[in-house]
Amino acid sequence: MRTEILGEGEPEYAVVACIHGEESCGWEAIQRFKKSSHELREPLKVILANEKAYEAGKRYIDVDMNRVFPGDPESDMYEERIAHRLENELEGLKALDIHSTASREAPFGIIVGDNNEEIELAKSAGIQQLVDMSYVGGMSPEICSVTVELSRTSGNLAEDACQLLLNFLAAEGLIDLEFERSDPEFFEVYSKEEGAGYEFLAKNFRKVEQGEVYAEKEGSQKIAEKDFYPVLMSTDGYEDMIGFKAKKGDI
Numbered sequence: 353m354r355t356e357i358l359g360e361g362e363p364e365y366a367v368v369a370c371i372h373g374e375e376s377c378g379w380e381a382i383q384r385f386k387k388s389s390h391e392l393r394e395p396l397k398v399i400l401a402n403e404k405a406y407e408a409g410k411r412y413i414d415v416d417m418n419r420v421f422p423g424d425p426e427s428d429m430y431e432e433r434i435a436h437r438l439e440n441e442l443e444g445l446k447a448l449d450i451h452s453t454a455s456r457e458a459p460f461g462i463i464v465g466d467n468n469e470e471i472e473l474a475k476s477a478g479i480q481q482l483v484d485m486s487y488v489g490g491m492s493p494e495i496c497s498v499t500v501e502l503s504r505t506s507g508n509l510a511e512d513a514c515q516l517l518l519n520f521l522a523a524e525g526l527i528d529l530e531f532e533r534s535d536p537e538f539f540e541v542y543s544k545e546e547g548a549g550y551e552f553l554a555k556n557f558r559k560v561e562q563g564e565v566y567a568e569k570e571g572s573q574k575i576a577e578k579d580f581y582p583v584l585m586s587t588d589g590y591e592d593m594i595g596f597k598a599k600k601g602d603i
Contacts, residue, residue: 353434354403355441358386359395365526366397366442367517368449368497371417373405377502378450381513390518390527397445401438404430422492439495446473447497448520450513454589457481457556458503459516461536464490471603473498475533476523477516481557482536483583483598487543501584539581539598547594550574552587556595567594 357363369378382398405412414429423435446469452458460481461474474482477500491497502512522531539557550567560566560576567574567585574594585595 353437353441354400355397356399357395357397359392361395363395363397364445365394365521365524366399366445366447367520368399368401368438368442368447370403370406371401371438371449372411372451373402373407373413374409374411375450375452376406377452377509377513378517379406380510381450381517384510384514385517385521390521390529392521393526393528396521396526397441399438399441402431402434418490419488421490439492442491442495442497445496446524447495448473448477448517449497449499450516451499451501452504452509452513453501453584454504454586455501455556455584455595456503456505456586458501458506459512460501460557462490462499462501463497465493466603467493467496469496470498473520473524474500474536476520476531478519478523478532478534480534480536482538482603484538484540484601485596487541488596536603538601538603539583540601541583541596541598543597545574545585545594545597546592547574548592550587550594552582552585552594554582554585556582556585558582559600 415431417431420432420435424432425436461479462483463470519531521527522529550569554566564576565573580597583596583598
């Protein structure tokens, strides 16, 4: 793990990149920001989380880091050790965690629970959809963070990440720049949809009606037993599942 404090003093904010090593757009955005003319009004901690996986161009070394929080400093698994360290690095801070996804319907935000402080961070990121992923899990509830997923299909992922970062920093008062705060739709994931090799036919965050075919492969269809909203569903985003089902709620 690589950490750095930009500016002087004790930071209140952090930006995390590369929990998944191959999702490098967040780290690229941090490097662009460091080279820019924007001046920080207060210090900022920046973190390259899964440094080994980033250098190897892989999602992870031993295990998906997003699935092992709060981690274990004594584990034989590399990601379990650094998951524990990352939570220590973020203790008491407000964090933006930048990821990328195969889903075309991005960017969107992810939190664990309905913490009001995290919801406000998500609004500063300017995203239009916010997902509670408590069903899957994530960082400990004591960590105040919002994860933002950017679309790998955008054609300019590094630039998208940079603009996201600038908007977030400006909205939280760390830099002097125009910004937009959003009022996102809110979704709560309640199950995952298993299956390999399916073509995803619907759209994320658009309601799938009962009886609708939302995924298919030769000789097999996925038909909705009841209305739901797809989240992080895609044709080739996962090896063993299509994605997640969610219900729509209010913030």
